[in-house]
Amino acid sequence: MVQPLTQSQPPDGSSLSADASGDIPDAHPGKSLTLQTALPLDCGIAMEAVTIAYQTYGCLNAEKNNAILLCHALTGDHFAADPHPVTGKPGWWSNLIGPGKLLDTEKYFLICSNVLGGCMGSTGPSEINPETGKSYGTDFPGITIADMVRAQARLIDALGIDQLFAVIGGSMGGMQVLQWAASYPERVFAAAAIASAARHSSQNIAFHEVGRQAIMADPDWCDGNYALEGKRPVRGLAVARMTAHITYLSEAALHRKFGRRLQDRHDVTFGFDADFQVESYLRHQGFSFTDRFDANSYLYITRAMDYFDLAKDYGGVLANAFYGTKTRFLLASFTSDWLFPTSESRAIVHALNSVAAPVTFVEIETDKGHDSFLLDEPEFHETLEGFLAGSAYLKGLEISPKMAD
Amino acid sequence: MPNSGPTVLTNIRVDLQLVADLVENNSRVLDIGCDDGQLLYHLVHEKQVDGRGIEISHAGVSACAKKGLSVIQGDAETDLSDYPSGIFDYVILSQTLQAVREPRFVLEQLMRIGRYAIVSFPNFGHWRIRAHFALKGVLPNTVTLPHPWYETPNFHLCTIRDFFKLCEIMDLKIEKMIAVNAQGQALYSPTLRWANLIGEQAVFLLSPQVCSTPK
CATH class of the missing domain: 3.40.50.1820 (Alpha/Beta hydrolase fold, catalytic domain)
Incomplete structure (x- = not known):
């Protein structure tokens, strides 16, 4: 050889x-x-x-x-x-x-x-x-x-x-x-x-399933044929990434990094904007991920791990x-x-x-x-x-x- | 890339050298409680052994791993039962037997997985300990046994004679017995009685009794 x-x-x-x-x-x-x-x-x-x-x-x-x-x-x-x-x-x-x-x-x-x-x-x-x-x-x-x-x-x-x-x-x-x-x-x-x-443990499969469901629930996923439709399920993929990202960190690390600090504001807004820094961080992680990753790849590879x-x-x-x-x-x-x-x-x-x-x-x-x-x-x-x-x-x-x- | 060979080691602790001298070249060795891997490293590089180690402390395992040794974080009481029988030529248990919950079980495991076991422990029969106890009526505080009774990890202390008896009960053959001082130097000890008096520590080379009498 x-x-x-x-x-x-x-x-x-x-x-x-x-x-x-x-x-x-x-x-x-x-x-x-x-x-x-x-x-x-x-x-x-x-x-x-x-x-x-x-x-x-x-x-x-x-x-x-x-x-x-x-x-x-x-x-x-x-x-x-x-x-x-x-x-x-x-x-x-x-x-x-x-x-x-x-x-x-x-x-x-x-x-x-x-x-x-x-x-x-x-x-x-x-x-x-x-x-x-x-x-x-x-x-x-x-x-x-x-x-x-x-x-x-x-x-x-x-x-x-x-x-x-x-x-x-x-x-x-x-x-x-x-x-x-x-x-x-x-x-x-x-x-x-x-x-x-x-x-892969049951808990790990469970987290992956949440991610996959988020992708497949995005209407832009189009039953997996988003490429043909000229669309991309970015919201679903971003949520999948947000969930997964939490599992890659620890409570101590998250707390040290963000605590309960607010994002560019002095008080909570009584709305669903990213009030907390940790929310803003996760949203950024989720959406920037969609620039470089394909939703179907995410489905297939998580399945392989499961x-x-x-x-x-x-x-x-x-x-x-x-x-x-x-x-x-x-x-x-x-x-x-x-x-x-x-x-x-x-x-x-x-x-x-x-x-x-x-x-x-x-x-x-x-x-x-x-x-x-x-x-x-x-x-x-x-x-x-x-x-x-x-x-x-x-x-x-x-x-x-x-x-x- | 040429192999420049191992770096030559000149110094290992005297007590470790004593153990190293009992091990044959090119053999398969498991060192339980291998600490920072000094003995194991010496054996791997100077005696070309296939060496493995088990160490309970994180710092110890980490030091071993950095030296490129195959050492796992674990302990004698839980991890030995994984190994197949007769897989090692030598199983080394240094200064640990007195600190395990079930010394006899651990010794059985050593004899199961190794052809030979090398066991060392502090000797509770040393004359200074006897004198200390006899004269002062309190538990001894020595170089080999430095902890007060309420925080000692050594809850199965024994004398060289006690250990002899256990070997007899377990049908083990004592290939070699060396009485050792606190610094780990071998002492001249022609008889068991003498060894038990002057040895601050002891090193035993054991093998399963080959010609045991039929029961």
Whole structure:
């Protein structure tokens, strides 16, 4: 499988374009790969001509053993380090990626792809269905986390990489990490699942359902065919985002940031304007989200997360998913994360212990909630850095990590 | 990228060195209560062991993770039962047995998951403790047992002789017994009686009794 990396012609004959300029006029910046053979999905459909949009940072070494796959969360995308092409905001892990940084681009070859079902260039409900010439809308097949990972594996094939040095991701990205470790154990040397879970909890499904109902209740959703009608269900999508955004924070963080402070006024207005700063903040978060995200993508990806239950695919025993694994694992959770609480990470640790897998597990103390994995959390960053350094040492990539604290 | 090899370590604590010397190269080791990972790091880098750790304190786990060690936040009483039998060559329990709720259960778990167990604990039979108790009639306050009775984490203190008895009851083979002073240096102790008198701490290397008499 190891073949020289060519930008124009990957080994499987898929077309690999170096950047945005190409056949599709409105393509997003970044790289993309179109699969020449069908991608089998869990729902039973084999999907033709799947496109995977991705970005890379750093260089693949001659041994091809320094590649790290970064898996993005629900509303993330492959612009992990560079400014977002729509919003212009820094990439979601731009604080960690770069020369000399934790994810050192002088040492590692970083790959991040937009998930299947996404809306930033990978095949998703807003893309054109080649069979009908119209956007998929709700004709898009239901997808799973395993489908996303299967698509990523095709990309890794195309890049000529046998084994990834590491797969790293937070939240839904962590689900992909676990799925990678279960589906392709020999292709993952080290796996870091941050603020994640091996299954979506009932409460998490419940919150997603509220979001989906908000989208589908928006008349502009048009039964999913808003693209054909020239409309966009921005109000529904904004409410979905507002709800979800609360779950990414903690009560303490919200209170510290806003308290009961009023927004540009001295007293309440006895109306339904955004009297409170927290309301104004949420409205802003909700509506700015609609600039960069597609409502149907939101439906499909939240569904994929809801369906995720790794143990279910292995006879109901999570440990079976990792039986005989040689992969090194890092699990990290955050004390104030009530969306993916520590107990979920601990369940994975117990499963990994029962197959004697090498695992590091840390619960990081913070009051910033689920979003902590995207924020400046030195304790978490030092842990991830130590894990990568320890893995690199065992892989023969570098000298041993520092003994000093 | 060439592998420049591990940095050479010169110093680890004497008591840890004593434990490290009991471990064979290239073995599989679980260090329970591994603290900041000093011993585990030494074993991984100097003895090429496949090392894992369990540590209860957040600061300890964090320090271990930063050193690249596979260490989980957990404790001996709840997390050992997850591991499959016989998976490790050595299971190390340093200065912890006296602080667990059920020492016998924990010892059983050690013997189940490891081929050998290395157990160290403060010796309540040391002459100074005996003298202290006999002469003053109060519980001792020593370097190895610094806490007053009302806030000590050590609620299952024992003497070297007591531990010997437990090993007998559990049919464990004592491969090695080392009496140790407060600084962790091994002491010359030809007999059990002598060890129990002069050892401020003890280190045991245990294995399941291989040639036990039929019952």
